[in-house]
Amino acid sequence: MSILRIAYQHAGFTRNLCLRYCLDTKIESLSKVKRDFITHLRREFRPKIRSERPSYNAAAFGIGGIGIATACVMQWARSRVLCEADRTAGVIKVTEKEPTFPWARFFQYLYPHVWHFLLALASALAVAVLNIWIPQCMSEVINVVAKLSDKTGFSENTEGRSAAFVMFEKLTQPTFRLARMYVSQALFTFVYIYTLSGIGEKIAMSLRQDLFKSVIMQDMAFFDRNRTGEIVNRLTSDIQDFKSAFKMCFSQGLKSITQIVGCVISIIMISPQLTGVMVMCVPTVILVGAILGSSLRKMSSEAQNQTAKSTTVSEEAISNIRTVRAFAAEEREIELFSNEVELAAVMHQRLGFGIGLFQGGTNLFLNGIVLGTLYLGGHLMSIGQLTPGDLMAFLMATQTIQRSLTQLSLLFGSYVRGISAGGRVFEFLDLPPSPLMIGGNVITDRCFRGNIEFENVTFEYPTRPNKPILKNFNLNIPAGKTVAIVGASGNGKTTVAALLERLYDVDEGSIKIDGTDIRTLNSSYLRGGVLGYINQEPVLFATTIMENIRYGMHGATDSEVIEAAKEANADEFIRKFPQEYNTLVGERGTQLSGGQKQRVAIARALLKKPSILILDEATSALDYESERVVQRALDSAAKGRTVLIIAHRLSTIKNADIIVVLQNGVIVEIGNHDELTMKNGVYYNLVNQQEKQKKDETENRQHG
Numbered sequence: 001m002s003i004l005r006i007a008y009q010h011a012g013f014t015r016n017l018c019l020r021y022c023l024d025t026k027i028e029s030l031s032k033v034k035r036d037f038i039t040h041l042r043r044e045f046r047p048k049i050r051s052e053r054p055s056y057n058a059a060a061f062g063i064g065g066i067g068i069a070t071a072c073v074m075q076w077a078r079s080r081v082l083c084e085a086d087r088t089a090g091v092i093k094v095t096e097k098e099p100t101f102p103w104a105r106f107f108q109y110l111y112p113h114v115w116h117f118l119l120a121l122a123s124a125l126a127v128a129v130l131n132i133w134i135p136q137c138m139s140e141v142i143n144v145v146a147k148l149s150d151k152t153g154f155s156e157n158t159e160g161r162s163a164a165f166v167m168f169e170k171l172t173q174p175t176f177r178l179a180r181m182y183v184s185q186a187l188f189t190f191v192y193i194y195t196l197s198g199i200g201e202k203i204a205m206s207l208r209q210d211l212f213k214s215v216i217m218q219d220m221a222f223f224d225r226n227r228t229g230e231i232v233n234r235l236t237s238d239i240q241d242f243k244s245a246f247k248m249c250f251s252q253g254l255k256s257i258t259q260i261v262g263c264v265i266s267i268i269m270i271s272p273q274l275t276g277v278m279v280m281c282v283p284t285v286i287l288v289g290a291i292l293g294s295s296l297r298k299m300s301s302e303a304q305n306q307t308a309k310s311t312t313v314s315e316e317a318i319s320n321i322r323t324v325r326a327f328a329a330e331e332r333e334i335e336l337f338s339n340e341v342e343l344a345a346v347m348h349q350r351l352g353f354g355i356g357l358f359q360g361g362t363n364l365f366l367n368g369i370v371l372g373t374l375y376l377g378g379h380l381m382s383i384g385q386l387t388p389g390d391l392m393a394f395l396m397a398t399q400t401i402q403r404s405l406t407q408l409s410l411l412f413g414s415y416v417r418g419i420s421a422g423g424r425v426f427e428f429l430d431l432p433p434s435p436l437m438i439g440g441n442v443i444t445d446r447c448f449r450g451n452i453e454f455e456n457v458t459f460e461y462p463t464r465p466n467k468p469i470l471k472n473f474n475l476n477i478p479a480g481k482t483v484a485i486v487g488a489s490g491n492g493k494t495t496v497a498a499l500l501e502r503l504y505d506v507d508e509g510s511i512k513i514d515g516t517d518i519r520t521l522n523s524s525y526l527r528g529g530v531l532g533y534i535n536q537e538p539v540l541f542a543t544t545i546m547e548n549i550r551y552g553m554h555g556a557t558d559s560e561v562i563e564a565a566k567e568a569n570a571d572e573f574i575r576k577f578p579q580e581y582n583t584l585v586g587e588r589g590t591q592l593s594g595g596q597k598q599r600v601a602i603a604r605a606l607l608k609k610p611s612i613l614i615l616d617e618a619t620s621a622l623d624y625e626s627e628r629v630v631q632r633a634l635d636s637a638a639k640g641r642t643v644l645i646i647a648h649r650l651s652t653i654k655n656a657d658i659i660v661v662l663q664n665g666v667i668v669e670i671g672n673h674d675e676l677t678m679k680n681g682v683y684y685n686l687v688n689q690q691e692k693q694k695k696d697e698t699e700n701r702q703h704g
């Protein structure tokens, strides 16, 4: 009786089962309290059942079947909605065409863990089989409990005691069997979760390593085509999604399918009538669930997209805070963000309303399961076609089916997400390394002197075909000379430097250093040992000055670093910091001034002792004072090297040996400063233009 009471208090379906049991049990031998309790229940329910017996069959079948089926499908649809909300909660991903998932490649990653994988699968299967057995075993226990209470009645006579004792012994066996099942279930659950989790982590680790290796070995065209965020997403959230889907699908999927199959067989065996009605109601309920679920999913996805949009607005404002400040655009940004957030809130509220209605309906139908099954099951019990244990087992099995369906619907979302995430991961992972990045010669027996020849170079960016940037470009830079390339913005100056660095290969013609075509050289050797590159906005890493300079040559000693810093006129200002070379420079070097950052970058480039220096507008971002200091550093760095300067400020290149004027990718003038000034042509005009601009700026400053 206590077992029944506990069950009555704690579980809805057990409560209903107890009720049904109380209606049919003999109460004469029970204590007064128990008798009153059951009599009360009988008074409440028996007349109703008896009087409604004719319609009871149909009602019970209907409610039971529809309740179970609807609840299953509602649960499925609800989980799809929640799953969809979860899916879109992250970054909005824009992929033009979903790459397919290469199963064969995936199995290559799985293969090293095949034994662990089989162990995990076997354990998951064992849990599923146990989950099917448990209701049956529970049914046995309930039946014995029912008889125990019925027969013995806890009477005081000796005979009664021994009868109770015999029945109690009968209870021990199934109870212990059930306990063994629970323990085994716990053990197997631990094994499959732990093992699959380990395999998932190892596969994810290998994927991350290989993907990063593959991405970093792509050419610049790849990075031009793909946004940084997209690449980083594949390394992070795509692999994460894939890993979760792998773990979930293989463990839960197998378990759920086995459970569904097993429990369906069980409920057919227990009560074909109940099962039949349930199956008949499924199509209608699937339709309703699918329609509701799909509209909620749409609402959810729109709301999440709006949230992501508002996040992007805030992200952009915060990461560009300097620009926001410079334009005093705080109010504008606040308004923009508020509008987006408000819209997101409205959409989420609407979604909440929909989900609330949906969940309310789902709960109603979930309770319908219990009620309906009780009605129909009760009827079957009353005509002797079902025992209390059977009804209990039926309810447990349908609950297991319902849980498994929910699980499967969640898994379906996870599977789709995992497959598309995996497809995206493998799409980049299987890209062959760019020919620009591998192979080629490393020259160890001599140093380059630095004679550069551009011969009939024609080039267009891979992302902008049919728009040649350089056309039949010819230029000879003798070793040790300084050559400046000038011209209006967008005329191809930086492109010349990029081609010399071999960030892209020329489409026609060739670039040679000391007579060697750079396409025959190993590109890491070319960039790491022959060329030194300094650009307008050097990027420093958030570490010490020492490590930032050492980045120029892996394994350089401290004294080599200090030597390079001296050459770059940086040693003096570095020594003034309390921590000297161990000073941290902050994220992207924000704790240094522009001129200081540039000198650290020059030291970093000089550390590898390059034969050729490329200065891509290296001083154009600096004020005049810093420019003078950095220029001195550059002048000393230029000694004994070939230097290619991409220049904006023409005042800085007056002393260059050769000045090349570029217009629409074609050299229109070439010579030194004096020669070009005398020509009175493009260069002359550019210089005059800049001087006038400078004069105007000075006057404005004086007046302002």
Ligand SMILES: Nc1ncnc2c1ncn2[C@@H]1O[C@H](COP(=O)(O)OP(=O)(O)OP(=O)(O)O)[C@@H](O)[C@H]1O
Residues within 6 Å of the ligand: 224, 461, 463, 464, 469, 487, 488, 489, 490, 491, 492, 493, 494, 495, 496
């Ligand atoms: N990665 C790229 N992909 C496609 N087109 C590019 C790329 N980089 C530059 N371009 C285009 O090539 C042309 C030449 O650009 P480049 O940067 O060489 O000019 P620039 O003379 O150095 O200009 P600026 O003085 O403004 O830096 C421009 O029209 C530019 O839009």
